[in-house]
Amino acid sequence: MITIEGTVLHITFHNDENHYTIARFKTAFPRTTATIVGYLPRPRTGETLRLSGKWTTHPRFGQQFAFDTASLLLPATIDGIRGYLGSGIVPGIGPSLAEKIIHHFGEQTLAVIAENPDQLIQVDGIGEKKAAQIHQ
Helix, strand or coil: CEEEEEEEEEEEEECCCCCEEEEEEEECCCCEEEEEEEECCCCCCCCEEEEEEEEEEECCCEEEEEEEEEEEECCCCHHHHHHHHHCCCCCCCCHHHHHHHHHHHHHHHHHHHHHCHHHHHHCCCCCHHHHHHHHC
């Protein structure tokens, strides 16, 4: 069993009934892109995942990483947080608002969203209702 970590770049195919997913994936180490195939309930572009599985070769599409297990990882760097929030994965936050939040909270951004969402109202353009929406 091999474990890789990286970011979902593009969802090529997703079956809503059985969750079978084919996606392009940018691995953290070594830095490369690959096709991943397996079952993800709600895959989203920009998600950082840890996948365990094996490399296979599809007769038509070539080398793919077929995963059996997937874990969602939250980004730890400013660039990772920017990509995560700016991707639209969190309803109510687009690239512009993501930039404002990151500028205000830095590397603590995701912790603030998860643990102290009331602090989000310190950011221009976020009221109590929007802070609650982002937290949820």
